[in-house]
Amino acid sequence: MSIRRRIVTVVAAFATFAIAVMIWAPTVGSTPISLARAFDRSIPWDDNVDAQIFFVARLPRVLAGGLVGATLAAAGVVLQALLRNPLATPFTLGVSAGASLGAMLAVTMRLEMTVLGITSIPLASFAGSLVATAIVYALASSQRRGLSTNVLLLAGVTLNAFFSALILFVQYLADFAEALRAIRWMMGGLDVGSYFPIVAALPFVLISFVAFAMMTRTLNLLSVGTEAAAARGVEIVRAQRLAFMSASLATGAAVSLGGPIGFIGIIVPHLVRLIVGSDHRIVLPASALFGAAFLVLCDLAARTLMSPIEIPVGVVTALIGGPFFLWLLVKRS
Amino acid sequence: MIKILTTKNTKLTKYTKYIKVFFVCFVYFVSFVVALSAQAPPKRIISLVPNVTEILFAIGAGPQVVAVSTYDVEPPEVRSLPTVGALIDPDTERIISLRPDLVVTYGSQADLQAQLTRASIPFFDYRHGGLDHIMVTMRALGARTGHVDQAEKVARGLQAGIDAVKNRVAGKPRPRTLLVFGREPGSLRNVYASAGRGFLHDMLVVAGGEDVLNDVDKESAQVSTEMILARKPDVILELNSASRLNEADLKAVVDPWMTLSSVPAVRNKRVIILNGPGLTVPGPRVLDGIQKMADALHP
Numbered sequence: 001m002s003i004r005r006r007i008v009t010v011v012a013a014f015a016t017f018a019i020a021v022m023i024w025a026p027t028v029g030s031t032p033i034s035l036a037r038a039f040d041r042s043i044p045w046d047d048n049v050d051a052q053i054f055f056v057a058r059l060p061r062v063l064a065g066g067l068v069g070a071t072l073a074a075a076g077v078v079l080q081a082l083l084r085n086p087l088a089t090p091f092t093l094g095v096s097a098g099a100s101l102g103a104m105l106a107v108t109m110r111l112e113m114t115v116l117g118i119t120s121i122p123l124a125s126f127a128g129s130l131v132a133t134a135i136v137y138a139l140a141s142s143q144r145r146g147l148s149t150n151v152l153l154l155a156g157v158t159l160n161a162f163f164s165a166l167i168l169f170v171q172y173l174a175d176f177a178e179a180l181r182a183i184r185w186m187m188g189g190l191d192v193g194s195y196f197p198i199v200a201a202l203p204f205v206l207i208s209f210v211a212f213a214m215m216t217r218t219l220n221l222l223s224v225g226t227e228a229a230a231a232r233g234v235e236i237v238r239a240q241r242l243a244f245m246s247a248s249l250a251t252g253a254a255v256s257l258g259g260p261i262g263f264i265g266i267i268v269p270h271l272v273r274l275i276v277g278s279d280h281r282i283v284l285p286a287s288a289l290f291g292a293a294f295l296v297l298c299d300l301a302a303r304t305l306m307s308p309i310e311i312p313v314g315v316v317t318a319l320i321g322g323p324f325f326l327w328l329l330v331k332r333s
Numbered sequence: 334m335i336k337i338l339t340t341k342n343t344k345l346t347k348y349t350k351y352i353k354v355f356f357v358c359f360v361y362f363v364s365f366v367v368a369l370s371a372q373a374p375p376k377r378i379i380s381l382v383p384n385v386t387e388i389l390f391a392i393g394a395g396p397q398v399v400a401v402s403t404y405d406v407e408p409p410e411v412r413s414l415p416t417v418g419a420l421i422d423p424d425t426e427r428i429i430s431l432r433p434d435l436v437v438t439y440g441s442q443a444d445l446q447a448q449l450t451r452a453s454i455p456f457f458d459y460r461h462g463g464l465d466h467i468m469v470t471m472r473a474l475g476a477r478t479g480h481v482d483q484a485e486k487v488a489r490g491l492q493a494g495i496d497a498v499k500n501r502v503a504g505k506p507r508p509r510t511l512l513v514f515g516r517e518p519g520s521l522r523n524v525y526a527s528a529g530r531g532f533l534h535d536m537l538v539v540a541g542g543e544d545v546l547n548d549v550d551k552e553s554a555q556v557s558t559e560m561i562l563a564r565k566p567d568v569i570l571e572l573n574s575a576s577r578l579n580e581a582d583l584k585a586v587v588d589p590w591m592t593l594s595s596v597p598a599v600r601n602k603r604v605i606i607l608n609g610p611g612l613t614v615p616g617p618r619v620l621d622g623i624q625k626m627a628d629a630l631h632p
């Protein structure tokens with residue numbers, strides 16, 4: 001089978017799965033609803049509980065889950081290739097810690113502004129992720145020869161630790177109610193209740209995905225090694241910058257939408273590699289699609305398993321992701 | 334030989350009797366002294382729990398309070414008192430250096446309680462409970478601080494106020510109410526509500542509402558958008574800590590609810606914001622909160 005055909009077949013299979021999950025997910029929930037009633041236009045909107053449950057509560061949630069899952073999984077693939085480290089995640093370089101610090105400050109400083117329907121917490125967390133990205137980038141590009149992956153990795157890990165310390169400090173000074181709210185935000189949540197936050201995150205994710213699509217070949221070479229890539233004519237510095245910036249931008253947007261939902265960015269790429277091999281032309285789109293389906297399914301579990309109480313979606317992904325991560329480590333050694 | 338032994342034994346028995354009598358007297362005396370010193374009302378109280386501080390002042394033990402927690406703001410007298418940390422960061426050194434003879438601690442402060450025990454400083458162990466627990470705490474503190482009569486008076490007064498509200502709403506239809514006490518500003522994300530148990534739930538029941546999340550049986554629960562739509566509350570009561578809300582603020586707080594237009598509370602404009610600090614402090618001001626809730630539910 002030619003590679004082009006293989007890409008089309010595999011991506012089509014994953015796309016079918018993702019679409020099926022995303023069509024099915026909004027029809028299930030903690031409350032039984034009548035789909036016929038939900039789509040019945042003759043019932044006034046204000047009287048149609050089924051339609052409101054479907055269109056206000058579930059659909060935005062599923063769409064947010066799809067967007068965040070696809071983004072985190074794809075960003076995971078890009079960072080694993082860029083850092084040549086299979087244990088890298090979208091959060092390895094401090095983006096999520098920056099975003100969390102931003103959200104934490106918005107909560108404790110009681111910022112209550114709203115810009116174009118976007119509330120202060122997503123805004124502040126996106127700003128935090130940009131600050132973290134800028135710091136790591138400045139550190140890593142201080143040498144002229146380009147981004148050193150080791151420096152990137154160390155800077156990211158250090159920044160994560162530093163921001164976490166700041167988060168703990170702010171949390172310690174905060175009121176109980178505020179601290180609880182911030183902790184809850186860090187567990188991740190997709191109950192967005194409106195389409196505004198999704199529409200706001202979409203442009204950043206789309207720009208990043210265009211960049212991802214352009215760099216699949218480069219990622220194949222980068223994951224072998226920078227020298228090998230340079231020998232094949234890859235402009236290393238440019239490629240690294242593009243990969244780092246686009247992955248960080250997408251992660252920042254995803255985290256501002258759903259909170260720092262862990263493990264998607266590591267489980268999904270590895271599972272997909274196990275199924276389809278390591279060619280980034282296939283792994284990247286397949287991971288994005290599988291990530292979307294996976295997070296939507298995790299959120300479905302989160303909102304139904306213990307109904308009427310919800311489990312934070314980050315807890316669900318971590319409960320599945322933790323053991324998987326350990327298995328991966330053992331298998332590697 | 335046997336005779337001698339018997340005599341000796343009789344003598345011994347005689348002494349034993351005296352020793353016993355002396356011992357009983359001694360124990361009685363010691364316990365009397367201990368009891369007396371324990372009964373002596375404390376003169377230097379430190380309260381680490383803000384609502385208990387309010388109770389102490391209400392029952393007349395205010396003048397005995399020498400330090401409070403960093404979160405204490407009510408009554409105004411406490412604002413000039415030294416602060417000694419709070420629930421998770423009590424400043425043990427400072428507490429001990431203030432030479433208290435009673436420290437009000439929260440139930441989860443086990444480390445602090447152990448340190449106080451080692452320093453032979455008595456403490457009053459408090460934990461939040463339901464609405465009735467306020468009166469129980471008032472009476473217990475009254476006994477402990479030497480204000481039995483005033484504590485009894487305040488507790489009875491509060492109970493009478495609660496009963497008056499109960500009587501006022503008795504027989505009226507009880508609207509199914511979602512009692513919200515926290516959410517992300519400007520959106521309906523991370524909505525926290527009272528869920529069938531605890532102090533806020535008790536306040537709602539006294540005020541004549543039916544908790545729409547009764548079956549959850551938890552003190553608080555995070556409710557999803559779907560759950561709010563599915564439960565169809567007649568009234569949404571939202572507690573807001575802001576001391577004043579102007580028209581624009583109020584609109585900004587109420588607006589996010591408008592997306593859920595199929596919910597009876599939204600459709601019938603019965604999303605009611607109760608604002609003001611201390612609405613839900615389990616102390617003497619609780620009656621004010623209950624009355625506001627009752628006014629909102631039964632206008």
